[in-house]
Amino acid sequence: MDLLVVGSVALDTISSPAGEREEQLGGSAIYFSAAASYFSPVRLVGVVGDDFPWDRVDFLRARGVDLDGLETAPGRTFRWRGAYPEMGDARTLSTELNVFQAFRPEIPQAYRSSPVAFLANIDPDLQLAVLDQLEEAELVACDTMNFWIDSRPGRVFDVLGRVQMAFFNDAEVRSLAGEGNLPKAIRRVHAAGPQVVVVKKGEHGALMSHEGSLFAVPAFPLTEVRDPTGAGDSFAGGMMGYLRSRNVFSSQTFKEALIYGTVMASFAVEEFGAEALMDLKDRQIQERAATLVGMISLVPQGNYAKRSP
Amino acid sequence: MDLLVVGSVALDTISSPAGEREEQLGGSAIYFSAAASYFSPVRLVGVVGDDFPWDRVDFLRARGVDLDGLETAPGRTFRWRGAYPEMGDARTLSTELNVFQAFRPEIPQAYRSSPVAFLANIDPDLQLAVLDQLEEAELVACDTMNFWIDSRPGRVFDVLGRVQMAFFNDAEVRSLAGEGNLPKAIRRVHAAGPQVVVVKKGEHGALMSHEGSLFAVPAFPLTEVRDPTGAGDSFAGGMMGYLRSRNVFSSQTFKEALIYGTVMASFAVEEFGAEALMDLKDRQIQERAATLVGMISLVPQGNYAKRSP
Numbered sequence: 203m204d205l206l207v208v209g210s211v212a213l214d215t216i217s218s219p220a221g222e223r224e225e226q227l228g229g230s231a232i233y234f235s236a237a238a239s240y241f242s243p244v245r246l247v248g249v250v251g252d253d254f255p256w257d258r259v260d261f262l263r264a265r266g267v268d269l270d271g272l273e274t275a276p277g278r279t280f281r282w283r284g285a286y287p288e289m290g291d292a293r294t295l296s297t298e299l300n301v302f303q304a305f306r307p308e309i310p311q312a313y314r315s316s317p318v319a320f321l322a323n324i325d326p327d328l329q330l331a332v333l334d335q336l337e338e339a340e341l342v343a344c345d346t347m348n349f350w351i352d353s354r355p356g357r358v359f360d361v362l363g364r365v366q367m368a369f370f371n372d373a374e375v376r377s378l379a380g381e382g383n384l385p386k387a388i389r390r391v392h393a394a395g396p397q398v399v400v401v402k403k404g405e406h407g408a409l410m411s412h413e414g415s416l417f418a419v420p421a422f423p424l425t426e427v428r429d430p431t432g433a434g435d436s437f438a439g440g441m442m443g444y445l446r447s448r449n450v451f452s453s454q455t456f457k458e459a460l461i462y463g464t465v466m467a468s469f470a471v472e473e474f475g476a477e478a479l480m481d482l483k484d485r486q487i488q489e490r491a492a493t494l495v496g497m498i499s500l501v502p503q504g505n506y507a508k509r510s511p
Numbered sequence: 512m513d514l515l516v517v518g519s520v521a522l523d524t525i526s527s528p529a530g531e532r533e534e535q536l537g538g539s540a541i542y543f544s545a546a547a548s549y550f551s552p553v554r555l556v557g558v559v560g561d562d563f564p565w566d567r568v569d570f571l572r573a574r575g576v577d578l579d580g581l582e583t584a585p586g587r588t589f590r591w592r593g594a595y596p597e598m599g600d601a602r603t604l605s606t607e608l609n610v611f612q613a614f615r616p617e618i619p620q621a622y623r624s625s626p627v628a629f630l631a632n633i634d635p636d637l638q639l640a641v642l643d644q645l646e647e648a649e650l651v652a653c654d655t656m657n658f659w660i661d662s663r664p665g666r667v668f669d670v671l672g673r674v675q676m677a678f679f680n681d682a683e684v685r686s687l688a689g690e691g692n693l694p695k696a697i698r699r700v701h702a703a704g705p706q707v708v709v710v711k712k713g714e715h716g717a718l719m720s721h722e723g724s725l726f727a728v729p730a731f732p733l734t735e736v737r738d739p740t741g742a743g744d745s746f747a748g749g750m751m752g753y754l755r756s757r758n759v760f761s762s763q764t765f766k767e768a769l770i771y772g773t774v775m776a777s778f779a780v781e782e783f784g785a786e787a788l789m790d791l792k793d794r795q796i797q798e799r800a801a802t803l804v805g806m807i808s809l810v811p812q813g814n815y816a817k818r819s820p
Contacts (some may be wrong), residue, residue: 220786242702281781288691354597382737383733383734384714384732385732385733385734386734403715404714405693406716407715407729409729415805415806416729416732416806417807417808418727418729418806418807420716420717420718420725420727423693423725424692424693424694425692425694425695427692454809457809461809485687492544495809497724497725497726497727498726498727498768498808498809499726500763500770500804501767504612
C-alpha cells in the first residue's frame with residue numbers, strides 16, 4: 203500500500219552561482235522519492251543504463267524506497283547538463299536521453315495496487331500507459347513540462363482527464379490553458395479533470411486550487427540557494443508522501459501537504475542534487491513547517507510595535 | 512487625528528491591453544487617499560497646476576479626504592504617460608513633472624499633529640523635510656522608487672532611519688540593499704530603521720517582515736486587470752488607513768492591514784485609474800478580505816475529495 207512514482211533517473215551536470223557538480227544523481231523520480239521517503243514508503247519505477255553507479259541510490263534503499271522497479275537497460279544512463287546563470291533561471295546545455303529514450307514503464311505486479319501514485323514529467327503517452335496499469339489508485343497526480351504542452355497538448359489533456367491532481371509551474375498552466383490569467387487558467391485545468399491543481403511559483407511559493415477554493419503558501423525564506431534542480435519534484439514528493447501517510451484526501455490534508463511540499467523543496471535547493479534530502483531529521487522538517495504556518499497565521503501575537511526614537 | 516499623505520497628484524495617460532485613457536486622475540496621493548478613505552479620514556498634501564480639473568477630486572472630498580493641503584501652483588499639473596504591453600510590466604513613455612518639479616511640501620499647521628503618515632514616492636529630501644514638520648507622528652511609512660534608490664541611496668537610507676515602516680517592491684528592496692536574496696535584503700532594511708518592512712510582489716502578493724517574523728499574503732485572484740497604475744499606493748492606502756482606524760500598531764493589526772492593503776490594490780487594478788475606488792461598499796471590501804483570509808487558512812473544512820470515476 204505504498205506510494206508509487208514513475209519518472210526519470212539521471213546523472214546531472216550542473217553549474218550555478220554556488221558552484222559546479224559533475225554527474226550528480228538526479229532525475230524526477232530520485233528527488234520525488236527522496237522527499238517522499240520522509241513520510242511514506244515509496245516504490246520507484248524508472249530506467250538506468252548499465253553504467254549506473256548503483257551505490258548512489260543506497261541512501262534511498264536505506265530510507266525505505268523500493269527500487270525493484272528501477273530497471274537496467276543496455277546503454278548509458280540519461281544525462282542532463284544545465285546551468286543557472288541566476289537562481290531560478292534554468293538553461294539546458296545538453297540533454298542525452300540515452301536509455302530513457304526507449305523507456306516503456308512496466309509497473310511490477312506488486313506495485314499495481316498502489317493507492318497513491320505520481321506520474322513525473324515524462325511523455326504523456328507513457329503516463330497514459332502507466333494509468334492503464336494501475337488497478338486500485340485512489341489519488342494519482344501528474345506533472346508535465348512545456349515540451350509536452352507545446353508539442354502534444356491533446357495528450358496532456360488526456361492525462362489530466364484521468365488523474366485527480368496536477369502539478370504545474372506558473373508558465374506551464376497558462377500555456378496549457380492558452381490563458382494568461384492564472385485563476386482562469388486553473389479553471390480550465392479543473393474542467394479537464396483534476397480536482398486538485400497545484401501551481402508552483404518558485405520563490406513566490408505555491409498556489410493550490412481545490413473545490414472552488416484557493417490556498418496559498420509562500421516559499422520558505424532561504425538565505426542560500428545552491429541548486430534549484432529538483433525543486434518541483436521534491437515539492438511533489440513532500441506533498442504526495444504526506445498525503446499517503448495521512449491516507450485522507452480532504453481540503454485540510456491537501457493544505458497541510460502543500461506546506462510539507464514547500465518544506466521539502468526548500469531543503470532540496472539548499473544543496474546540490476539530492477544531498478540535503480539524504481539525512482534530514484524529523485525535527486528539521488517540523489520546524490520549517492511551523493515557520494511556514496506562522497507566515498500565514500493571523501493568530502494574535504500580542505507584540506506591540508515600539509515607537510522609534 | 513487623521514492620516515496624512517504627502518505625494519503626487521497627476522494626470523495620467525495610460526494604455527494597457529484593456530484600452531486607453533487620456534489624462535485620467537492619478538498620482539500616488541490620489542490612489543492612497545481613495546483607498547485609505549474607506550477606513551479613516553485622510554489629509555492630503557500635494558500640488559497641482561492652475562489647469563487642474565478640480566471637479567475630478569470631488570469624490571475624495573465626499574469620502575472625507577481633506578484637500579486643504581493640496582496647493583495650486585502656477586503652471587501645468589504633473590503628467591505621466593505610460594503603457595502596459597503586458598499587465599504588470601509598466602513602461603514610462605513620458606514624464607512631465609511641471610509644477611511637481613518645484614514642489615516643497617509645506618505641512619499645514621493643522622496637519623502637523625497627524626499620528627499616522629505616509630510619505631509617498633517623492634524625492635527623499637522632500638520626505639526628510641516632511642519628517643521635520645511632523646510633531647506627534649507615531650507611525651510613519653515611506654515608499655520610494657528605483658530612481659531614488661539608484662541616484663541617491665544614502666538619502667533613502669536617511670529616510671529609513673526616521674520611519675517605522677517602509678514599502679518596496681521586490682526589485683527595489685534587493686536593489687537598495689545590494690542583496691539579491693530577499694530575506695537578507697529585508698534584514699538590511701530593518702537594520703536601517705523601520706520595524707515593519709512590506710515587500711509588494713504584484714500578482715505574487717505581498718510579504719511583511721516585523722519583529723523577526725514574516726507574514727505572506729497572496730494577491731487577490733482577479734480574473735480581469737485593466738490598469739495596474741496605482742496598485743502600490745492603493746495597497747499602502749488600505750494598509751495605513753486600516754492601521755489608523757485601529758490605532759493599535761501590533762503584529763496582529765499589521766497582518767490584518769496587509770490583508771486590507773491587498774484588497775484595496777485588487778479593486779484599484781480592476782478598472783482604469785481610481786474609478787473602482789470611488790464608490791465601494793464595505794461589504795465588497797469585507798468579502799475580498801474574507802476570501803484572502805480563506806486562502807491562507809489551515810482551519811479544517813471537512814470537505815473530502817471524491818475519487819474520480
